[in-house]
Amino acid sequence: MGAITGRFAPSPSGRIHLGNILCSLLAWLSARQKGGRMVLRIEDLDTVRCPARYARQMEEDLQWLGLTWDEGPGVGGPNGPYEQSLRTALYEEALQALRDSGLIYPCFCTRAELHAASAPHREDGQLLYSGACRSLTPEEAAKRARTRPPAMRLQVPDREIGFVDGHMGPYRENLARDCGDFLLRRSDGMFAYQLAVVVDDAAMGVTEVVRGNDLLDSTPRQLYLYELLGLPAPTFFHGPLLLAPDGRRLSKRNADAGLDDLRERVTPEELLGKLAYLSGFNPGCAPKSAEQLIADFDWAKVPKTDICLPERFL
Numbered sequence: 001m002g003a004i005t006g007r008f009a010p011s012p013s014g015r016i017h018l019g020n021i022l023c024s025l026l027a028w029l030s031a032r033q034k035g036g037r038m039v040l041r042i043e044d045l046d047t048v049r050c051p052a053r054y055a056r057q058m059e060e061d062l063q064w065l066g067l068t069w070d071e072g073p074g075v076g077g078p079n080g081p082y083e084q085s086l087r088t089a090l091y092e093e094a095l096q097a098l099r100d101s102g103l104i105y106p107c108f109c110t111r112a113e114l115h116a117a118s119a120p121h122r123e124d125g126q127l128l129y130s131g132a133c134r135s136l137t138p139e140e141a142a143k144r145a146r147t148r149p150p151a152m153r154l155q156v157p158d159r160e161i162g163f164v165d166g167h168m169g170p171y172r173e174n175l176a177r178d179c180g181d182f183l184l185r186r187s188d189g190m191f192a193y194q195l196a197v198v199v200d201d202a203a204m205g206v207t208e209v210v211r212g213n214d215l216l217d218s219t220p221r222q223l224y225l226y227e228l229l230g231l232p233a234p235t236f237f238h239g240p241l242l243l244a245p246d247g248r249r250l251s252k253r254n255a256d257a258g259l260d261d262l263r264e265r266v267t268p269e270e271l272l273g274k275l276a277y278l279s280g281f282n283p284g285c286a287p288k289s290a291e292q293l294i295a296d297f298d299w300a301k302v303p304k305t306d307i308c309l310p311e312r313f314l
């Protein structure tokens, strides 16, 4: 086995919460236990929602937690810049390569049209694109582009794309049936997460992606992009999400789960020890540093279902 490179890829749209911390901890432990390196990449494609001050705060929070990185903001490295907002030339290049192979097409559908089209819905309630713009002729597309800048969509194949997740086991999707042609660039020019994450993980030499299981169903799309771009795909581990005590998705609104208050009251060791306990790999609630948890960490002990936070975390 070659050297492992893991990564943190936070979207700094607010203060880091316990769910983000669990995900970062799992990524760090999984890579460090194998003697791997860590890269920090700031996923700030949406520059309005992700102002730089949130990113700096996130870096500071990760440092406080002892979740170190070897490459990224503040450290540098050969594959920078490490902020997606500064890497758009690379995404443009990838888009051009896909355009050259005739696999993408401009899409002029408005949000209202997308909803109105009698497209079947995905299991998770998301819209499956109807394919309305797939058959526009170049002339029609050029004409429509005069009044509305298009988004760019990737045409997907009617075949299963599967992989074996390091934590969740085998997973597969038929992209045409389960996902539909998906966006690579929005009409306002913002590149899609799916494209940026593939381009960046490959360019940064990432070999192991650890993230929340809410992204499990993005993986076949990303694997398809790796294939089309001729890039080596990493291995994937999708870990459990942390849920609020009432079983709902944790969000920035759950004040208890935010770091503002917690950092005033607890040590990083207390926080990580408790998180690791809730995640099955710290035998008790004893405070432990990230370094100390390396010895306890075992993916086999981590639940495959989401974890509910207790009423009072600490």
Ligand code: GLU
Pocket: 009, 010, 011, 043, 197, 210, 211, 212, 215
């Ligand atoms: N930036 C994404 C997030 O914070 C994570 C993307 C990934 O890990 O692939 O949810």
